[in-house]
Amino acid sequence: MKTSIYLLSFTFLLASCGGESSKKGHWNSNDMDRCTSDMISEMKDDPESENILSLTGFTLEEFAACACEKVSQLFDSYSIADADESMTEEEAGMLILSCFGDMEDLIKLGMEMEDESANEENDQEWSEEFKNEFMESCSGDDSEMTAYCNCMLTQLMLNYTVEDMEVLTEEDMIKMDGFEDCVGLLY
Numbered sequence: 333m334k335t336s337i338y339l340l341s342f343t344f345l346l347a348s349c350g351g352e353s354s355k356k357g358h359w360n361s362n363d364m365d366r367c368t369s370d371m372i373s374e375m376k377d378d379p380e381s382e383n384i385l386s387l388t389g390f391t392l393e394e395f396a397a398c399a400c401e402k403v404s405q406l407f408d409s410y411s412i413a414d415a416d417e418s419m420t421e422e423e424a425g426m427l428i429l430s431c432f433g434d435m436e437d438l439i440k441l442g443m444e445m446e447d448e449s450a451n452e453e454n455d456q457e458w459s460e461e462f463k464n465e466f467m468e469s470c471s472g473d474d475s476e477m478t479a480y481c482n483c484m485l486t487q488l489m490l491n492y493t494v495e496d497m498e499v500l501t502e503e504d505m506i507k508m509d510g511f512e513d514c515v516g517l518l519y
Contacts, residue, residue: 354409359400363410367400368393370414388432398431457494476518483514 352360359367372392375381385395400410406427407413419427463485470481487510492500505511 354404356408357405359404359410364397364400364404367403367410367413368396371396371399384432390432395431399428402427402431458489462494479517480514483510483517487511487514 354360354363375385375392375396382392385392388395403413404410407416466485466488467478467481470484471477484505487508488497488500488505490510491508
């Protein structure tokens, strides 16, 4: 009987001192802190990441907390996630994409970044007037079409010149990189 009481006490002590363990979808605070800290350090070393975040209005800490929460949904602990190399950069990017804001904001951000990186020749071809005309003809008065039209305009600007637009067919647009992503915004 005395042995049973000692074992019961030892088991209770072990369970209470063991701390919270991480599991998929719910990491303990130590794992979340390590993930957030590591992500912030990596992003501080990447000026492009800080530039993107400055455009979204989110802080490094807010973004890292969101991203770590998304990653915790897939892995039992931060150590396992950190060691995992099965996810491509594109898959990882898609996983944390929502941490940058809602989809319409992301599309606008993408358009802003594309505008900044486009060469002068392309900027001259894709004038503000042409872009505005495209948006008006695409969305009309239907505000639900705005995200789709912004996406299509961005993809068209990435893939074609204004001159190409004159001979562009519906089949060309369907084959265009990013077309399916834009259509997905309609649902």
